[in-house]
Amino acid sequence: xxxxxxxxxxxxxxxxxxxxxxxxxxxxxxxxxxxxxxxxxxxxxxxxxxxxxxxxxxxxxxxxxxxxxxxxxxxxxxxxxxxxxxxxxxxxxxxxxxxxxxxxxxxxxxxxxxxxxxxxxxxxxxxxxxxxxxxxxxxxxxxxxxxxxxxxxxxxxxxxxxxxxxxxxxxxxxxxxxxxxxxxxxxxxxxxxxxxxxxxxxxxxxxxxxxxxxxxxxxxxxxxxxxxxxxxxxxxxxxxxxxxxxxxxxxxxxxxxxxxxxxxxxxxxxxxxxxxxxxxxxxxxxxxxx
Amino acid sequence: xxxxxxxxxxxxxxxxxxxxxxxxxxxxxxxxxxxxxxxxxxxxxxxxxxxxxxxxxxxxxxxxxxxxxxxxxxxxxxxxxxxxxxxxxxxxxxxxxxxxxxxxxxxxxxxxxxxxxxxxxxxxxxxxxxxxxxxxxxxxxxxxxxxxxxxxxxxxxxxxxxxxxxxxxxxxxxxxxxxxxxxxxxxxxxxxxxxxxxxxxxxxxxxxxxxxxxxxxxxxxxxxxxxxxxxxxxxxxx
Numbered sequence: 001x002x003x004x005x006x007x008x009x010x011x012x013x014x015x016x017x018x019x020x021x022x023x024x025x026x027x028x029x030x031x032x033x034x035x036x037x038x039x040x041x042x043x044x045x046x047x048x049x050x051x052x053x054x055x056x057x058x059x060x061x062x063x064x065x066x067x068x069x070x071x072x073x074x075x076x077x078x079x080x081x082x083x084x085x086x087x088x089x090x091x092x093x094x095x096x097x098x099x100x101x102x103x104x105x106x107x108x109x110x111x112x113x114x115x116x117x118x119x120x121x122x123x124x125x126x127x128x129x130x131x132x133x134x135x136x137x138x139x140x141x142x143x144x145x146x147x148x149x150x151x152x153x154x155x156x157x158x159x160x161x162x163x164x165x166x167x168x169x170x171x172x173x174x175x176x177x178x179x180x181x182x183x184x185x186x187x188x189x190x191x192x193x194x195x196x197x198x199x200x201x202x203x204x205x206x207x208x209x210x211x212x213x214x215x216x217x218x219x220x221x222x223x224x225x226x227x228x229x230x231x232x233x234x235x236x237x238x239x240x241x242x243x244x245x246x247x248x249x250x251x252x253x254x255x256x257x258x259x260x261x262x263x264x265x266x267x268x269x270x271x272x273x274x275x276x277x278x279x280x281x282x283x284x285x286x287x288x289x290x
Numbered sequence: 291x292x293x294x295x296x297x298x299x300x301x302x303x304x305x306x307x308x309x310x311x312x313x314x315x316x317x318x319x320x321x322x323x324x325x326x327x328x329x330x331x332x333x334x335x336x337x338x339x340x341x342x343x344x345x346x347x348x349x350x351x352x353x354x355x356x357x358x359x360x361x362x363x364x365x366x367x368x369x370x371x372x373x374x375x376x377x378x379x380x381x382x383x384x385x386x387x388x389x390x391x392x393x394x395x396x397x398x399x400x401x402x403x404x405x406x407x408x409x410x411x412x413x414x415x416x417x418x419x420x421x422x423x424x425x426x427x428x429x430x431x432x433x434x435x436x437x438x439x440x441x442x443x444x445x446x447x448x449x450x451x452x453x454x455x456x457x458x459x460x461x462x463x464x465x466x467x468x469x470x471x472x473x474x475x476x477x478x479x480x481x482x483x484x485x486x487x488x489x490x491x492x493x494x495x496x497x498x499x500x501x502x503x504x505x506x507x508x509x510x511x512x513x514x515x516x517x518x519x520x521x522x523x524x525x526x527x528x
Binding site: 029 | 299335342427
């Protein structure tokens, strides 16, 4: 029988959101694709608690929340290693964890990566504030995207009582590196860029700037020899696209990027690498190769 | 149409690179033909002024076979490629204060009177070229040449939902509160995003749109009707 568990957020963390299947198929209305930034980690978390692969999970960014759980449930924590704790004792990632009513889930030091995923065995309760399979929410008649979970708010779940305890062999945090090289394919406007611009794109190491979020990652260094001629008639943009402003600022577009943009697209990151890009944080290093 | 790979799971189809009614009609016709073909491998489409981005699942199809399939849709005269029905929406707009913010600047830029600006705006049949920038934001064109205006030098930090703006030869309505640089000349009481209704988004690409000037008191009445669920939505679909 389905029972309920309530997650009460004593602390919200830096940027905690609920991410479901996303909004694929609604891009002609201008809706971003959305969904978990690191899809693989989110899927593993759902697998560990017996959920469908695209069930809504908590996406926790760099600094974790403090959650008091009312009601028994099973959870799993994957993605970035943020030193998760259950009742103030370290708890392992990548396996199913049984939670007793009244327990506290908290996080500590960020050891690797940027985004942690927490899945709860069962379904988030239908309510007006959260929609189950989309990354936007309706609140006070405003459409709010990836609405940040606020301090003292709560989420309720219909828990699945028959979740079996599982363990996932691959410990992904070990794969997260603060220096990565990703493969790209040339973007639609590749040929509009000067040789020097392309050379600085491929030869240089780039750093993720502080202006980086679910919409996009701005890179800190500017590309050389970029100019106004590279502006285009606004056209579709998709996650993984690297667009460059006329002043040479490169931006990697992520899940919540707008669907239309007018900057030249120098390259697209091969989609396999996007989960690892999602685990980069400001200050981390990225380089590109064909 | 020029097809090219866009990343490893999308196709970019470029039409003549211009902002024109003729080209945009082709983009939307192809978008609609693809939508009605309901190809399993296609995950989403992004129609823009003169391009169509098609996202697909590479495990279900290949780039080449999908390009071929899309080309066959575009040449198949029996498909919905040509005769997609166009809706006309009649959107009430109050061009008065406190909703109109930039008439002074516009009068200076265009050398027109406020009445002339409103007359031009309400007597033009607009078309939704594309949605983007933010969910539900429709880029509509074209403004009559005399209404051409520049964006504001400093974008506003907060524009109220429903605000109607002009930029270049485009007009558009902000679906929800956001920063923005368009010249604001009025506001509609109709919500552009309405998840309660089946019509989540008011506009879709290819819609025809007319604006009707309303008074402050009608604005408040419609706003009231909408929030109390008494608004007759049929009244805007002309």
